[in-house]
Amino acid sequence: MTPMFALVDCNAFFVSCEKVFQPRLEGKPIIVLSSNDGCAISRSNEAKNLGIPMGAPLFKIKEIVKRNQVHVFSSNFPLYGNMSSRVMETLKTFSPSLEVYSIDEAFLDLRSVPKSYLFSYGCDIKKIVKKWTGIPVSIGIGPTKTLAKVANNLAKKHPAGCYALLNPEKIEKVLENFPLQNVWGIGSGWSKKLSQFSINTALNLAKMDSHWIRRAFNVILARTALELRGVPCLSLEEISPPKKSLISSRSFGSPITSFEDLREAVSSHASSLAQRLREQRSCASLLSVSLKTNPFDNTGRFYSNTYLVPLVHPSQDTTTLIKAATLALEIIFREGLSYKKVGVMALQLLSEKHIQQPLFNAQNLDNSPKRKSLLKTIDNLNRQHGKGSVIFASEGLQKSWRPKASRLSPCFTQEWDQLVRVG
């Protein structure tokens, strides 16, 4: 059976999540901001029509927002994560195999659906997802993932919200008018370089010799060209593999100068990483701490530095990670600067099953059963009572470095006291 993929993509996902619980927002211009209330990262159609670009910093669009009474929200990731699960659960009822590609996108395997029935099947999926979750989606169907992405792009402009690319003639016709930079995997950098070879449309690329592309560019691009031609190179990945690296970083709500505050922030990031490492049953063998002042500050005093700490015994223990991260911070901290952002990365992750036990250091904290059960208990408490219910002392209680989130909507789906009230 020939492969057939659907790409289901939620329309203006974060904005749509806000709208589900606040119907008064229907038809209004709405934006959702990035962390620290920085940039617009999700826009309703009405907001797009006002000319608010994707990623626009709030301070640059303040006038438009004020003049048009745009509704502005801080990002509420617990809510979006929960809504995402609802959408994915709904999609599972339409296909036995599904790949959750991102918080608002999933690929479905539709090879078992008869070709003549695919379009209406897609329309049904759209209808049911909207009915069961309140989230509007667009659906693109095609014989490769890349073509499903192309179809999805067209579905967004199609009244049905669904578009199927099923036969070669139609595919060729569509690709002829499809801008290169809209193809999945081709950004502005590649499309500029490709245009030097007179490759300007998706069809131009599809017709190039893939060995030549491989030599002149790289394998990823060669694969993309093949996929556009209808040759599947990317399969459905139903089980998401463990992450190879983890990052925790945040910009500060207001600039931080004191080492103590930075130490608290770094501890919080390290603690969050340790918890996520335990969750995916990995240990980090390398920790990286980065620190920077405001890069938009034009006084010429920009400072940015990173320090890598190898962990002799790969670890997922909060205390070990906090200690290592603090050590790195001490090395890169410079007195007298106003810092804007700090972040911690866990690198070179190994499965906890494959960790070599230390030969000599028998008292290694990470290994004691008591220690493991303590961390497990902390994880359970935080899972049951909400993130941050139990923290390590070094993370601090004040959190003066906390990012701004002044327009946060209620956690409608996760907190009993924030449920929607009716009547």
Next chain:
DNA sequence: TCTGGGGTCCTAGGACCC
């Protein structure tokens, strides 16, 4: 005053080894 966060993959080039 004000500009996000979290990932992946590939490649080139250096270090090191025999």
Next chain:
DNA sequence: TCTGGGGTCCTAGGACCC
């Protein structure tokens, strides 16, 4: 004049994605 060659591993940087 002439200065090995092949292999592996690691890292930084660049491209992309959402």
